[in-house]
Amino acid sequence: MIKRKLLGQHFLNSKEIAESIVSEAKITKNDIVLEIGTGLGILTPLLCKKAKKIISVDADQNLIKKARIEFSDFENLVLKSGDGFKTKDSFSIFVSNLPYSKSKDAIEWLAQCSFSHGIIMVQKEFAEKLVAKSKNRRAISIIATYAFDIEKISNVRKNNFSPPPKVDSVILKITKKDNMDKKLISTINEIFSYRRKTVKNILKQFNKETVIEKRVDDLTGDEIVNLAKQILK
Template sequence: MKKSFKKKGGNHQRSAMSQSAEGDVKAKKHLGQHFLTDEGVAEKIAGTLSYSGYEKVLEIGPGMGVLTKYLLKKDLDVHVIEIDRESVAYLQEHYPALQGKIHEKDFLKYDVSEIFGQEQFAIIGNFPYNISTQIVFKMLELREYIPEFSGMFQKEVAQRICEKEGNKTYGILSVLVQAFYEAEYLFTVPPSVFNPPPKVDSGVLRLTRKEDLSLPCDEKLFFRVVKTAFQQRRKTLRNSLKIFDLPENITEDSIFGLRPEQLSTARFIELTQKIQPHAV
């Protein structure tokens, strides 16, 4: 597993220094912070959303606001959620436009309906690597309210989310995300644009919600089938899905002779439909 780190933005390139005499946020080793120093990259990430069909945006982990300031230039209602108290204090001092919109919370534990109610909103950010997949899973839980999602991940994670069947990196995240969103890997970000530089490349992706969020099968069973199949990804589905105790005449179907990485999202839906009448 790659070492995770949390990326924090700066409001100019000099602000990426881990220590500053002018009150910038200090990089915290226990959070694994790496400050984004490239203004062009920050602006490019801000431009990954279409900003169409919604007026509210939530940025996760804004740090010192290198991305935030480009979001604030757009005609949007921008909110940020940040767990680092020092970063919160910095944002409060340097971004008066965010007054009342800086939420010192843990996104994974926070009920965002307290901010947006039932309104549509997009999510964007330079996501902490150690919780990036958890952020995606929570986004899927909130998909009814999130038409767009974009941001920076560890490159391998971003590629995995956007991968298609037939590849070794294709997995649970690929299938579940692509059941509800169109996933696009946009561009790679090198370590050199961070201070201190991480040991891995980063990747930026965009997810655009599909018009129809309904699945032609039981949704909870679909999630269960996908997760169970990939837990033993080297086995055929006939073996990895034995936990469902399916009748032999069902598992004789050719689809059960495949391995999970060979099935597209559509075929996983087909598989779930075959299992559904017999699932407990």
């Protein structure tokens, strides 16, 4: 378990919560589901019973080996070891108990993917960051709210995991609105490194001009995305 803790991964041990996640995913027999973090397989068989195909990926080869033995009866299950956020597979629904250390990378990756919706479990503090307003916003807040409609499903206490994390988690439903490319995401992150400056001074960093004197905190999410697009022109 020590290795998993270093990876920021904690195994969900509540069958009831697992069933709730799968139910909220609204999976049909036409869906291809991508599950990142096979773990001990608490979600995997439940997903297999609902979907046309499940692609389940875990960074730990040993867990994938165990899953291949345990779930050998499911013909619609594809198990892979490696970095799930580098997969080129197409999918319609995303389901994951996201490793805490990979949550930001996951959201940025999902913002670039084409899919219908997903159910994710994230650290409570990270969930709050995703939907933060005004001065509490980060670049990831802008990326998340531009790419997705985000709905909170429920809170999950830390005692529902092994090993227990230090904080509680939140289950979120993300519904895809807009795709973003890597350059746009990178530029939004860069804008936030200058968040104390005015738009006029930010654009100077990129050899662009404007008369807008507002600061980043005074802009709407869409205005920040448009500013990033303007920089990329």
